[in-house]
Amino acid sequence: MLEIQRLRTDTEAVIKGLEGRHFANAREIVNQLLELDEKRRALLTEMEQNKHAMNQASKSIGALMKTGKREEAEAAKAESASLKALIKEQEQQVQDVETARFDLLVTLPNINHPSVPVGKSENDNATVSTNDIKVAFDFDALPHWELATKHNIISWELGVKLTGAGFPVYIGKGARLQRALITWFLNKAQEAGFEEVMPPLVVNEDSGFGTGQLPDKEGQMYHVTEDNIYLIPTAEVPITNLYRNVILKEEDLPIKHCGYTPCFRREAGSYGKDVKGLNRLHQFDKVEIVQISHPDKSYETLEVMINYVMGLLDELGLPYRQLLLCTGDTGFTSAKTYDMEVYSAAQGRWLEVSSVSNFETFQANRLKLRYRGEDNKTQVAHTLNGSALALPRIMAALLENNQQADGSIVIPEVLRPYTGFDKIG
C-alpha cells in the first residue's frame, strides 16, 4: 500500500509511476484519492473540535456536581448532549470517507524504482546477466515428464488419483532428490546468514492482507472457508508476517530469514507445454529468503540477494539468465523484481525458478512494520524476498539438462552428499 503522504507530496511522480504500469485512469484515481484525503482531514478537524468542546463540558460536570452547582451542571449536560448527536453524525462521515480512501488506496500497485525499464509485457524485460554454461545433446533428449515416468521417480497419475492434476507424487530417488535440494538450499541460506523459520502453512486474513495477497488475489489462494484461513502460496506470507505490527530497533536491521514450505496455488492454469509436468503445479516446494531492511540499504540488499541466488544456480551447473522485469511485468506489490530463468535444453525454453523483489514500504505499510530511528521516531522499514529456490523447475531442468545418452541422469556434485547417489537410472 502506498502512503497517502506520498500521493500528496509526490503527486506527479506517482501518477507517472502508475501509468508506467498501465494502471488505468491513474490521474483520475489519484485525484479522487487526494480529494477524499482532503475531505477526510477537513471533517476530522471539525469533528475533533466538537469533541473537544464536549469533553470540556463533560469534565466540568463532575466538578460542578461536587461543589453543588446543580444548575450549571445541568447546563453543561445539555450542551454535551446536543454536541453528541452532531459528533455521531460526523463520525459516520469520517468513517465513510476513510473507508472510501482506503478501499481505493489498496487498489494501487507499487511504484517502480527508476532503474526499472518501462515496458508492457514480459517481452520488454531486460536481460541483465547470464552464466556461460551451455547444454547441448547429440541424442534425442526427453522432456522431464517422460524422464520422470521412465525412471519412476515422479507419478502424475498417482497425484491425480489422490488429489488432482498439479499434485505430483515423488517416489524413491525422486523424493530423495527433492529432499536433498531442500536441505542443500536451507544449509546454503543458513551459511549466508538467513535464520531458518518453520512457519504454519495456513494463515489468517490479516496475514494475507499484510503481504498483499488479500484482498486482491483472493482467488489465487486455497481458502479453508470453515475456519477462514488460507493455504500459503509462498513462505513469504508467514515469514514476513512474523513482523506484522512490530517496531524494531534500528540496530536490529537487517533481519534475515529463510524457510522451506510447500506452496499452494490455485491459479487456474492454461493448457499445453506451459503447465506440463513440473512446469506449473498447485502444490510445490520452495525455500524462500526474506529480509527486512533499512530503507537506505534495500537496493544494495536486493543485489546481494539476487547474486546469492545466482551462486546457487552456478553450483548446480544450470544455465541461467537474470532478468530485470519491466514496469508492466513487475508484480503488484513490488518496486523492482529480478527473475532468474533456467534454460531447459530438452524443452527448448526458459523456466522461471526464482523471483527476487524489493517491496520498499509497500508491504511494510500494510504490516505496520517499523523501526525506531536515531531521532527515536518510528519509520517504515523495507521488505524484500526471493525464492532460493523453487524446486519443481529446478528439478525439471536438472533432469533434462543432466540426462545422458544412455538415459541415466547425473546428479550435480553438490547434491550428492544429500542424495546419497550420483545418478538416476
Place this chain on the structure above:
RNA sequence: GGAGAGGUGGCAGAGUGGUCGAAUGCGGUGGUCUUGAAAACCAUUGACCUUCACGGGUCCGGGGGUUCGAAUCCCUCCCUCUCCGCCA
C-alpha cells in the same frame, strides 16, 4: 466437541462509572556514585491521527449499546488459557 477462566502500556499486574493514557514492579534510556562494573538513588520511558505551530483527538482484544461521562455496565464477535473428550 463439552465445561470454565481470561484478554489493560515492552513484560508482569492494579484499577467496577467522573481530573485514568491508566497505580506499582520489572525492563529500557539518561544521570549521580564508582578506577570500572554491580548495587543504590534520581530522572525519564506507549502508539496512531491531525495541525506550519501552540494544541487537539483516538486507542485498556474488535464492533455496537447505555450514560452528560465507560478500562469500568450491557450486547455481540474474535482470540488465549485451564480441565474433560478425541488424537499424531
